[in-house]
Amino acid sequence: MPERYRPITSSLRSRLLILTIFFVMMVEVVVYVPLIATFRQTYLEENLVAAQIAGLSLEEAPGNNVSPELEQELLETAGVISVVMRREDRSLMLGFDRMPDGVNAVYDLQQPALGMLIADAFATLNAKGERIIRVVGSPALSGTRYVEITLDEMDLYQSLKAYSNNILIISLVVSIFTGVLVYLSLHWLLVRPMRRVKESIVTFRRNPEGKNKARIDCKRRDEIGVVERELARMQQELRSNLQQKTKLAELGEAVSKINHDLRNILATAQLATGALERVEHPGVQKASTRLVNAVSRAISLCERTLRHGSVEDPEPEKEDIPLFGLVMDVIDSLGIPDEKHFTFQANIDEDLQIYADPQQLHRVLLNLIRNARDVQGEDGNIAVSAMADDTGTVHMEIADKGPGIPDSVRPNLFKPFMTSNRAGGTGLGLAIARDIVLAHGGQIGLKSSDETGTVFAICIPGRDM
Numbered sequence: 152m153p154e155r156y157r158p159i160t161s162s163l164r165s166r167l168l169i170l171t172i173f174f175v176m177m178v179e180v181v182v183y184v185p186l187i188a189t190f191r192q193t194y195l196e197e198n199l200v201a202a203q204i205a206g207l208s209l210e211e212a213p214g215n216n217v218s219p220e221l222e223q224e225l226l227e228t229a230g231v232i233s234v235v236m237r238r239e240d241r242s243l244m245l246g247f248d249r250m251p252d253g254v255n256a257v258y259d260l261q262q263p264a265l266g267m268l269i270a271d272a273f274a275t276l277n278a279k280g281e282r283i284i285r286v287v288g289s290p291a292l293s294g295t296r297y298v299e300i301t302l303d304e305m306d307l308y309q310s311l312k313a314y315s316n317n318i319l320i321i322s323l324v325v326s327i328f329t330g331v332l333v334y335l336s337l338h339w340l341l342v343r344p345m346r347r348v349k350e351s352i353v354t355f356r357r358n359p360e361g362k363n364k365a366r367i368d369c370k371r372r373d374e375i376g377v378v379e380r381e382l383a384r385m386q387q388e389l390r391s392n393l394q395q396k397t398k399l400a401e402l403g404e405a406v407s408k409i410n411h412d413l414r415n416i417l418a419t420a421q422l423a424t425g426a427l428e429r430v431e432h433p434g435v436q437k438a439s440t441r442l443v444n445a446v447s448r449a450i451s452l453c454e455r456t457l458r459h460g461s462v463e464d465p466e467p468e469k470e471d472i473p474l475f476g477l478v479m480d481v482i483d484s485l486g487i488p489d490e491k492h493f494t495f496q497a498n499i500d501e502d503l504q505i506y507a508d509p510q511q512l513h514r515v516l517l518n519l520i521r522n523a524r525d526v527q528g529e530d531g532n533i534a535v536s537a538m539a540d541d542t543g544t545v546h547m548e549i550a551d552k553g554p555g556i557p558d559s560v561r562p563n564l565f566k567p568f569m570t571s572n573r574a575g576g577t578g579l580g581l582a583i584a585r586d587i588v589l590a591h592g593g594q595i596g597l598k599s600s601d602e603t604g605t606v607f608a609i610c611i612p613g614r615d616m
Contacts (some may be wrong), residue, residue: 179322280308317357543613
């Protein structure tokens, strides 16, 4: 829905303002109820005091009587129709001839309860001043045992109504003022950062791999600041993973397109290497054997990739294989024995068997040993050691004398496209090795790395695990 057509209650800030005003008004209503009860009680008690003072004029008058004109003036000043008082030894009365034949309600203010006062106040408002009431109260003068007044409720109603209107106006002003203050505070503390979070989420949803331009408040140390920073960090990690997945998808598409043709090309190369094997020259036969093995593994990899329809490795086809022979095959395929200034040690029992897929494990060792050779240049040393524990798990270590792995690279060591620093590298070797080892139910990790060299460790479980 377009922004200009949205109702006012659709935004969080508008709802906060409305709710704040509503809640303050509710509080004012709760406060108003006892206030009007107290106001009515005070009004009647003041009338009782004024009536008692007017009644005292009878004590000083001859025969306890005053002129009709004075009596009228005294009653109007007290705001009552009649007054009945009982002193210690006599009764005094003003307005006897003006007393109505009946009253509409009688109220006792000597021991009032709050609930009764509230009900009486609302009864006064409901009657709209059309009643004559009698009120009995506590004597305010010494020597007075009883006081009772009769009055027209119209003046009380008018006063109570005016008081209620004033309370209403004050409540509205307080509610609006408080609502605005709370609204501004919440808008600054909550609404603005939440709008930034919303815009960041919407922008990320529309373009997950694009750069997020939303401003993040890094100085806030409260929950909102934590949410903003964690959201930005999560988006950055997701964006990095999506970009990585995009690269992998593009790579997979490219591999799928060339795999079929590459298999045919390798098949032709395999026929050519067959002719080389028939040449009776030791050097040629050695090189041709190495070439035949490499081409055969390449053809097998292409066929398995095409058969499973993806660049991911299929489930390992495990078997018991001699680890020493596999390691030496990797060494020969890399041509390390032919390098004069490069040394290699294989500390592996020739009878040691490992339960793994020979082609996949060959790729793991090939990637690790090639990396170890490339980081050392023309001179260097590689040592591969392995042993089996009581459970049949084989523990291998590949060590070199290279310069070590930088600390900045280690967190992303086994992520695709993240760790290749050499020319021609793809950054996939360690990621491939990790995936294959995990598919075998094993573990691979960096055991140590410093300026004296690097050691990678691999554990492959045995047949019964």
